[in-house]
Amino acid sequence: MLRHGCLQTEPDGMKKIFEICLGVVTSVGGFLEMGSLSTAAQGGAAFRLQLVWPIVVGTLCIIFLTEMAGRFAAVSQHTIAAGIRDRFGIKFFLLPFVAVLIVNTLVLSAEIGGVSVALEMATGLKHPWWALPVALLAWFTLWRGTFGLIEKGVSLLGLVTLSFVAAAVTLKPDWHQVAAGVLPSVPHHDPANYWFIVVSILGASITPSLFLFYSSGAVEDHWDAGYLGANRAIATLGMAFGGCISVAVLVAAAYVFPAHGITHVDDYHQLPLLLVAVFGFWGFVLFVASLAFACFGAILQIALEQAYLVAQGFGWNWGENRKPRDDPGFCLVYTCALAISAIPIAAGVDPLKLTVFSMALTAVSLPLTVVPFLVLMNDERYVGRHGNGVISNTVVVAIIVLAFVLAIVALPLQVLGGA
Amino acid sequence: MTQVNVDLLLGRRVLSRDGRRLGHVEAIHVIRDADAWVISEFHMGSDALLERLAVGLLPRLLREAMRHRRRSRSHRIAWHQIDIADPRHPRLLCDETELDRFS
Amino acid sequence: MDIVRDVLDKQVVDRHSVRMGRVDGIVAELRPGRPPEVIAIEIGSMAIARRVGERTARWVARLAARIGGARRAEPYRIAWSRIRLMDVDIEVDIDMNDTPIDDWQRWLREHVIERLPRWLQ
16 A cells, blocks of 8 residues: 655755665675575586576576565555565465465574584584574674664675685686576586576575565665665665675686585585685685675574564564564564574584575475565555566566476475485 | 454355355455444455466556456345355355346 | 455554554444444454464464463454544554553563663663
């Protein structure tokens, strides 16, 4: 439902440009996380430059989805979760609700695992010991921090992941081959593994948590219809540049791992090689910092998204800028989310295996969130005349169908093939 | 005077007087009557959740055509033509043929 | 007005624009020979459980009764006459602090948050 009569003062040009730049930089810094890193590394090691295309396809899809998420929030003044409950009723809402809660729990575990692994590499203390301290630090940041601090501050730290781009460029890859990898291709060997990695890369790029969070962020930042242009710029440039970092990881992996005789990345201890092989000791430092900051940002985002989902779905008070005493229920959810997700890592589950599995699971669950979202994007009552065009609908539907079909085919194959 | 949760009616199958399945409750219309709001009619449509979703995704022109087609198969049930004492199992009180279609 | 499209599942806010929950149920009174009158909206997990299914409703009722006593087994009702505005949100002429809807959050505030050290609040 449109808010009629909301006064929009023409925003100051310079201020807008600054906001766009900040938004893009924030998106870039916050793009890479355990999922995209692990899947790109595995893809590069096993199939060299052939697997650039799932990253491109996934990034294209997330560009469309985040732009839509921002547009939806700005025009309807609803978040996506609130919109789904609003439009479809409680019974239908419970389906994507439960699916996203479960998938988010696993992905959150994977991210906690990522930071724990980074700390293990830095200190030598095994990663299960770090799970609870990391969760506690994340909890404290959410408890005391404001949305602005979390969105911008932590994401700016994530800019250290640009070291992967530096590494990829330094390796002087054959850019013609990289470009060739943009086109989809069939595997020359090990098809089960190939398609499984395609599925996990797609799941890592198109996380529902990302565009759900983006719509909540737009409401937290009080976006309105005046922000549509800025939204388009931020979503497109931010996600596109972020996708380049994933491609950089793949390229680096394609050159570094085979040269060291690694075709299967199945141990997280192999990952630092990506930067160590190029920058030596400083590569190690950059890798640890990249992994730690990128995954920590993802922890905050996913834990918050769990809280947003529950609070918005049930109509509670919510908002990261509020003091915890004003919305105890909201805070309880992210507290529980962090506590629950820390358990598998503390119990010793392998972070890399958990990550790849949760990415594939994400791909399977995509239709449950994206289809209702697309319906909302075409409903005049919510988005007025800013609804989706045929192209947006078609592209997103096509990619989601692709991801889903591949997932239900590739997952059993991989499990049966004995990962 | 019984009180019922009319939200439970949503999506429920409507049965005819002789127990045949007719359609699903899609909408509940209310009008103002002095100070109170009363239920004036119910809208019953065909099932097809997929159809409902698909309509949402189609481009605007096709959507209007689809909506028109669906409305022509929907019925309006006035408040006195249906028994909602058990909201999970609404039953028609009149004959099907007496129901108004959408124009 | 279609109460399914325009009232059910919409956000409810109180007279101070504080979010109270969503319209989880709508109650109508059946009167012989006259059209049913909508008399109240319901908020609460009980109403949601009822919409999910009868078994779920019984299970949630037992759980709620065990935690909070028999009165918790029924969802909270707001009289239809209290609704002031039905636009994007449903505005009701009630102060949320006067209702039991927020009781659990109040409990959290008093028994957990207030007990934390000052610097953590």
